[in-house]
Amino acid sequence: MAVVLLAAGLVLSCSQSDEKLPILSRREAVTKVVDGKSVTDSVYQTIPDFAFVSQYGDTVTAKAIANKIYVADFFFTSCPTICPKMKVQLKRVYETFKGNPDVMLLSHTIDPAHDSVAVLREFADNLGVSGRQWLFVTGDRETIYDIGQNSYMVTAQQDSSAPGGVVHSGAFILVDKQRHIRGIYDGTTQEGVDKLMNDINRLLAEYKS
Template sequence: MRNSLGLVMAGLFLAACGSSGDTLPVLGQKEAVTRTVDGKTVTDSVDHTIPDFRFVSQYGDTVSAGTLAGKVYVADFFFTTCPTICPKMKTQMKRVYDRFKGNSNVMILSHTIDPTRDSVAVLRDFAQSLGVKDRQWLFVTGDKDQIYDIGQNAYMVSAAEDATAPGGVVHSGAFILVDTQKRVRGIYDGTTPEGVDKLMADIDKLLTEPNE
């Protein structure tokens, strides 16, 4: 399996360039929203945000955007039988989990891209194998089209089925940092210690950033 290029590489570049100062960039294309004010039509430019979603966690309950309301969280995409980059990703994400364990303002959301095989029971066993027994790190499954759609259109990373690839899927090794307003604030290489060191430093920045 290989890391996807395109959108994720652009995001990594923006994250690297924009997060050198005290304020992290807001990634994604702004959207035009038209509304009526005092009888006049006004068009505002608003930041790209993660839309609402409904998936199922390793505990069998529904996870939605409301589950993460007011939280800084890290999202990624994986599958439990992945033979290549996923083990590296989970080793690195475990570092994030251990670093912020017990901090109620930080969560992790890992989406399987193989929901046919990654059932709730499989995800629960996988989470327990990593030592995750709480709700701070949620492993979610659901409709495959919805998972792929939110990855590409909301989190700005990609995955695709590829019969020639190990495990049958090509997907990004990115970790995506989302703020309390559901805005993407950074995309990082989740397969390397350096990328994840940067992610953890940027989480610390977001935790001290005032809500607007």
């Protein structure tokens, strides 16, 4: 299954010579009143507030990732194609940054009808994941699809002809502490995830400086 990315409208925030990672979030027009006059400015979109349910049965909101760098992805536990590769690769990220309070992982199921809290908990346990640094979340399907496409700039859609009945992106999305997207990577390959981990370290260094 091909990795599908929605890359239209990406805006790079820095030059090639800048050591900081670019901001890949789309820009949006924001109008505000300054000195009694309406002023329209172009600002980077951020990942919006959300409310999903984790593998532990509690509600996960944007507060969970406040002041953290995190990696987001979209998968489903019964996926017969790219998801097993993705989870092997994301486990590498988990093991590398395990215990780092500035880094989290957030995996969204795109098959909430099947992927209940109990199913997600078993899936996490089988991966050897414990604690709250890597959360597997479920919720309303359309809400998950919407945040994936319109905020994280990846896609998932039902397709009865596709293995597992869903076509979806194999991307890992790196998000900074201001909830801006700073990188999109092929989560099915070692090379893509090596670059992700290198960029996580670059982003951590950016905040330290």
